[in-house]
Amino acid sequence: NDDEIPTGVFATLGQCYSPRCTAKNQCYSPICSRLPGQVSLEKHPRIFLSQANKKRRREIRPIYRKERLWVVSVTKEIFDNTSTEDRKRQENIFELIYTENDFVDDLNYLQTYWITKILDIDYGTEESRKNLVNDLFSNIMEIYDINSKLAADLSKRQGESPVVNRIGDVMLKHVTNFEPFVKYGSQQMISKYKLETEKAISPIFSKFVEDTERLPESRKLELNGYLTKPTTRLGRYNLLLREILKHTPKDHPDQVDIPQAMTIIAGFLSKVNEEAGKKENEFNLEMLNEKFSLKYADDLQELELRSEERRMIMKGSLKRKGTGPESSDMQVYLLDNCLFITKQKYVQNIEQYKIYKKPIPLALLVIFLPDQAKKIPSILPYGRSSTGGSVTTNNIEVPAPTNNKSGYPIVFVHLGRQGFGQITLYANTLLARRQWVHKIEHQRLALTEKQKVFDIIPISERFFNSLNRVNCATTYGSSTLIGSDQGVYLKKEKKEDEPVRVLEMDKVSQIEILDGYNLVLVLADKILYTYSLDALLSHDTGVKRGRKISNHVSFFKFGEVIEKTLVCLVRYNAMTSTIRALEPHANPEPKKKMKPHLGIFLRGSTEGLKAYKDLYIPGEATSLQYFKNIICVGSAKGFQMVNIGSARVQSVLDPSDESHDFILQRESLRPISMFRHPDGTILLCYNEIAFYIDKKGRRVRSGWMINWEGAPTAFAFRFPYVIGFDPKFIEVRHMDTGKLVQVIPGTNIRCLNPDPIDIIHCVTEDRLLGCELVFELKFVGT
Template sequence: MSVPATSVSSRAVIEHHLRKASRNSAGGLIDGRNSPAQQPRLSRKKVYPALLSLVAEAFYERITLSDRIKDGLTYKAVFDGREAVDKIAYIIKTTDRNLALLLGRALDAQKFFHDVTYDHRLRDSSHELYQFRSKIPSPFVSGELPNAGNADGMLQHERLTHKLAGIELQGQPGSPTSPKQRDDGSDDTPLPSGVFTLLTDCYAPTCSRDRLCYSIACPRRLEQQSRLNMKPQPGLSKQISRESLNDTTETGSLWIHSVPAEIVASVSDAEKKRQEAINEVIYTERDFVRDLEYLRDIWMKRLREDDIVPEDRRADFLTQVFWNVPEIIAVNMRLRDALNKRQKQYAVVERIGDILLDAVPHFHPFVSYGAHQLWGKYEFEKEKNSNPLFAAFVDQTERLPESRKLELNAYLTKPTTRLARYPLLLEAVLKNTPDDSPDKTQLPQVISIVRDFLAKVNAESGKSENRFNLLQLQQQLTFRPGEEIDLRLTDENREMIHKGTMNKRDGEIHVYLFDHALLFTKFVKAKNHEQYKVYRPPIPLELLVVAAADDGVGSAAGTIRSQRKGQTLAKRNSFEKPKTSVTNVVAAVNIRGETKGQFWINFIYLGRRHYNLMLWATSAVAHRKWLELILKQQQAITEKGMIFDTVPLSEGFFSGPNKVNCAAPYSGGRRVVYGTDDGVYISDLRDLHRDPVKVLALLDVTQVDVLEDYQLLIVLSERQVITFPLDALDQNDPMAGLKRAKRISSHTSFFKAGYCLDRVLVCIVKSSQLSSTFKTLEPIDTNTRGRSKPTFKKLLQGGNDTLKIFREFYIPVESTSIHYLKTKLCVGCSKGFEIVDLETLDTQGLLDPHDASLEFVRRREGLRPMAIYRIHNDFLLCYDEFAFYVNKNGRRSRKNFMVQWEGQPSGFALHEPYVLAFEPSFVEVRHVETGMLTQIIQGSNLRLLFADTPPSVTNTGAHHNQYSG
């Protein structure tokens, strides 16, 4: 096939003059895309269609890559032939598809892209798939190069690309490295070069598109004559090579030519088609085995025998690159021989299904080969770019007649493409097979088995490719000192879902979406190694909120994540269908400030490591893809890790200034009492459609609790602790209950009800910066209460027959929390956790001062002790920064257990085996045995309202199991 491009030897000079001439030439030039968000390298250039390098670069930037399936195999980062011809025709501004196809084949001829099966050149067909030439990332990531002192070796290393080109993950569109030529003359991925003479401008200075040129060799002559309605004049003219537009496919020997004519005449037309299809199965099997034998005899044998690859790694290199080719040869040689024997025995082959049905169950080597193919390519590229002797051998061998002008990669893909071709060949046989033939039942079985193997090849190759990419990134990833984070990229189930580049003011950012986190890096290429430096700390997907430009993507760019009010966290039963939990969705919001370009995405990291990072996608397609994939993976994480779900108890009722400050369940959890700025409300959870009802008209209610055994409501209102009998609450008259109110304390900081020393206790705290006074009371049994009803004024002055004093004590520090243990009281204060013996009133610090492993607590200033939970024989101590275990003697236990909270918790709750930490933007759920983060529940203005089992003699064996937020 001829390609009308100038020879390489004269390209440099001709390109220089044509580039110079093209700056002032209007004909044949087109404007590149000029999107402010994209701003690619050619976005402001004009493309001169005669220069292959310019057309190639423009084509690369415009073509859309995606995953496609052909013959049952998934190919990544591909485009089809029709799309290619469309783009080239657009670039060179022509409606002649044959001309565009011819130019595309000029690019193909220089291996700019190739057919995925390496079988043919560019075709104008939507069924043919093509990939850009790809290279594996440089293996030299340690800073050391083989043959580092060799100038040739260094030059070859410099020519390695720093990205995967055309190799992406299963199910995700690819993003090959853009080919770029450097000023020093070396290429990362060399562009095709040459002059496509059919599209060159005329050298005559007086020539124009509307005036006939004097030159008989003018490239525009035919166009001018057509436009000016002139008859063709004798002389030279250009003719597009039609022969080059029609591939001559090697079809092998036709059946009708291989048997006597009388046999051909004796069979029906349908049988002729069937025999031709059978013949194609047989001769393509011979060709396939011949190709594998070529690998064995020309490549493997010479590499094994000659001193091309160093002997100490020669055997391993052959194994890695060619893997189990000998096993495939053995399987298919038996199949080939059986088919040949059958064809030689009978001129008209009656059946082949029995032979295939016996052979295809042994196709397991195809699966192993497909899974290892990428690793083999990596080893091949590594050796080729570090071993000049091997590179010369490759170049020499690929030029041999036996190679049929195909590079080694074309032969290394033969096993997987052959497996994919079997169903097509056999379906053609089956289509013309009569119903009474044994093949009618056997061939479908063969096709089914082969397709099962294809599915395994796709699955295993996808896993292998994913693992390969993760290992490559792991080697090249570097963190800033002190910011190292283990992304666990080598975990068996880790997955790289998507990767690509996004733009920022200070350059290009490489973004990686894993199944668990989002990573931002900057590529750094030094002389001897390549690195991806972490640009910002990785964001766990559970702590990621995304805001994006609204480009009309619909589901991807939705509304800001729901901000429900008055929600309760409930343990999700294993048999329940997952409900929609509070999780982030992509937000379509207007962010004021610098929003250069329309395809911006703002990545927000919630929690203690909070930051915002705004980046710009390179196109609308990339923008939409990022949003869709991030949202999809976040939803998958939410559904997979859902332990607690959210149930709205009241939505839209408590709004404006009347906010909920506290809540407490009672009546077995069927009712909830709320404390608000303007009073106390009660809600019946058995009827969530009814709004809460106001039962007490009080101001600034900051705490409520219910002692069910005593039918007593305790309220902290305007720093006064007041009790109310539950039967005094009137849903129709909020003032009625005040008549039976009893003031217990004033100037109160907080109170806490609980169970200790086999009794229900209420501890009232008056705390200042220097000291805290504690008054512990216990309820008076209703059977012993007095029956007289004193006046409301007398009650507020101190009358009390609901709680009686049990113990009083004093601590010379500020206190913030109280926790009831079995026989003692634990106080959270500025000094840490203090243990108070309520019988002797002795006080001592919880942590053993002689335990050196607790120095990290003692040295830390400003720590806030917040919660303590007994887990088996140990105590889980929860501070506002971390959590760890101590034993009953206050010494560190479970030393491998340490939780660093993602957020800044304002409250904690326990529901074994999980502990929940509440902060305003999310709730993190961790396992108490491992400390592992198991769930994140995002929200807005989240607060812990109640987190304990209601104090009751009947509830002493129950764990904390009721939460409101």
């Protein structure tokens, strides 16, 4: 017989399940059989049953504590006259009201047994006790004032009728005052930390907490459990209201009021999460700052942990494998701007951190997974679909794949001259490693987009390779002339067009088009040639012959000085460099100016170059810049200026300026480029540093200096930015602040036109594809 089958347990008939529950010390369970007033079998000899249909289903009326269910708070007549759907609604309303009363009672308990007692105990000073209460309980009594009024109005509405008709208006009246929940929720982490810290350092407070938590009024719930009740209560409101709404008739006023109240509550919940996130971030950074030992002050200043913009993205433990003391857990922190690795240590039982490696700016961070090296694409300038972010194997010696018994390896690489190289750390699980890689990549890309100054515009992606390396490039109209190991190529603007070779010759290192003279200068295998532009770019299939200008040419530079257009070619011989200045001359018959485009050229030009003057400087010249009345040359002796008229050579730097003395002490410095600032000062760019001088060669902006992250071999200028080209990355810095604003990593990066100030052509290698990518750095917004 189905009626004979047990369907539940009637707890009041048995002994309490808690081993600590006795007749004198009852437990906290609401259905404990020893609690006074508990339901007994004598008072309720049978359970109310109703056979609703022939299938002998039972509608069992649960029996718990009287105040916990609406069904036991009303008479049988009311219950029978209430529809099934409304019964569910009344139960949900009943739950909302009694849980609100419980919540207010809990807040009152905190006031009575904790806040008041802490202020009265013999512990510390009165001010310190007030501060402790404020840290632990924040504005919890503001919430008590608001919710006690809400509980009173809900109880009043419940007292008006056993069947509550409307509840949404009461909620809507009070939820607009829930702003104190936001402040309280944001302080939760601080409250928890303060409680644990105070218990650890004060035996008196620890004993007070232990004794109070054992009181019957505490219901054996720890203080932390009560401190979280306001935030959990705010989140529970919409769950309760949603159930009420589910069983509310469509034309009922609550169908309007409850959704409005839920929207307001959801807004406060969103604010709580936002403010709690901010406070948690601020708190974590503050705790981290306090745990660093003082000898790492310089690194702390670089991290800017107290900056309002600083955010902690992720933190966790990774292992460093090794022998002896080198094998240990490392605490790794990912901030919004950098990643750094620390080691934990204890000084007089106080936890401290020491920075294990120099913090890595995210722009200079590269990571790769050695056990997946073959699957990871190379790093190329972002903007290409084939790029793989910063997960790369380029420029890095990839360790042999490791077995996963020792963990899942991540190799962190700090790019640049000031970086520490690379370090391999191990995550305990594959999931942990994925989280680290994802967080680092996501934040690095977000930072890149935020700080991006230059876009990458591909010119040629897979045509050139290691057998035909690109060495130089220049612009002609909307097309590009590219010089490589096998000749000169013309690349039209259309992306689908492959470069076409227009001149076959070996080792082309420089190309320059002389506007207005119909000339192209080509330096190939240290021999300088001139070609007629129209002949070079014509569609004739015959051999295109140029005029040989000079042998043993290291490089040349085209520009204007003393109101003359000159081509200066540099030849190094023994201990001196000869700078031969040539002046382009045009056909005396004037030509009609035409917009340059392919297919329209004048034939039979007699244009060429004529000698102007020879200049001599000591040492090997490596760079040359044009100014109004002089040319400046970079050499092993530093920056030197040459007067075109008198041929006099002197140092750019004023030898009487003592602030230049440090340059003599740095033998590794190599002068490369000079750029004029709009304010008249001149930026001197060396391979390690950059600083400003005035027209007389004296140092200006004392204390201001750029220390390049890499070791640039070339520079470009696009006000207000100066761009340095290291073989492993391009760094872009602001000329006024010197701040690093963008880094573009790559492999064997080269600038293809010396000291550009307008269009910047570059090339980098893609080792996995075995080709070279020619691209243009385009200023964002142009």
